[in-house]
Amino acid sequence: MIPSFGETLQNLRDSRGFSQGQLAKRIGKSVSMIGLYENSSRMPSFETLIKMARVFGVSTDYLLGLEEPKGVPFNMEGLTPDQAQSVLTVIDEYKKANGCYGE
Numbered sequence: 001m002i003p004s005f006g007e008t009l010q011n012l013r014d015s016r017g018f019s020q021g022q023l024a025k026r027i028g029k030s031v032s033m034i035g036l037y038e039n040s041s042r043m044p045s046f047e048t049l050i051k052m053a054r055v056f057g058v059s060t061d062y063l064l065g066l067e068e069p070k071g072v073p074f075n076m077e078g079l080t081p082d083q084a085q086s087v088l089t090v091i092d093e094y095k096k097a098n099g100c101y102g103e
Contacts, residue, residue: 002065006040009063012056013038017084027051055088
């Protein structure tokens with residue numbers, strides 16, 4: 001059975017060691033909106049979906065349950081949320097420096 005968008009989002013967030021508040025801050029949404037996404041009461045806009053995909057390093061198709069993740073996912077187990085955030089921030093900076101975000 002394919003997990004719902006909310007289940008996928010919560011699993012990704014948990015695996016990266018993010019609180020709902022940390023994710024909300026990274027994508028510019030409220031904590032309550034993250035909760036609505038995770039319980040599948042609301043779906044994000046295309047813009048927000050893209051931001052989530054970038055934060056987690058997955059495709060939008062993966063978030064929507066249309067494909068399996070590619071590559072080796074990061075295992076953030078054993079890291080504090082702040083340490084996991086630091087790792088992802090460094091990755092984001094390298095991607096920006098390499099022009100991956102088109103920003």
